[in-house]
Amino acid sequence: xxAKQPKMRWVADVLDLANQKLGRRHTAIGPSHFMHxxxxxxxxxxxWEHSVLPYIAEQFFGEEDRLSEFDLDMLRxxxxxxxxxxxxxxxxxxxxxxxxx
Numbered sequence: 001x002x003a004k005q006p007k008m009r010w011v012a013d014v015l016d017l018a019n020q021k022l023g024r025r026h027t028a029i030g031p032s033h034f035m036h037x038x039x040x041x042x043x044x045x046x047x048w049e050h051s052v053l054p055y056i057a058e059q060f061f062g063e064e065d066r067l068s069e070f071d072l073d074m075l076r077x078x079x080x081x082x083x084x085x086x087x088x089x090x091x092x093x094x095x096x097x098x099x100x101x
Contacts (some may be wrong), residue, residue, distance in 0.1 A: 008040070014078035029055065
C-alpha cells in the first residue's frame with residue numbers, strides 16, 4: 001500500500017489500533033478487507049461499516065457498549081494524531097515516508 005496509495009496508509013494504523021482494542025490476537029481484523037487497488041476514503045468507510053463493524057459486533061456480543069470504541073473517525077484521529085514522540089497529521093507523516101528526499 002505504501003508505494004501505490006501512500007495517503008491511505010492511515011488505514012493500517014487504524015487496524016493496528018482496532019486490534020489493540022479488540023485485545024484478542026486470534027480475532028484480529030486482517031488487512032485483506034482493504035486490499036483493493038482502487039481503495040479510497042469512500043471504500044474504507046463502506047468496508048468498515050459493512051464488513052469490519054459487523055465482525056466486531058460479533059466479537060462483543062453481549063457487550064454492545066464496547067462498539068463505540070470502534071468508530072472509524074475516532075480511531076483514525078487517535079491513530080494518526082500522534083506518532084512515537086510527537087504530533088503529525090497523517091498526510092504529512094505519510095508524505096515523508098514516500099521519500100523523494
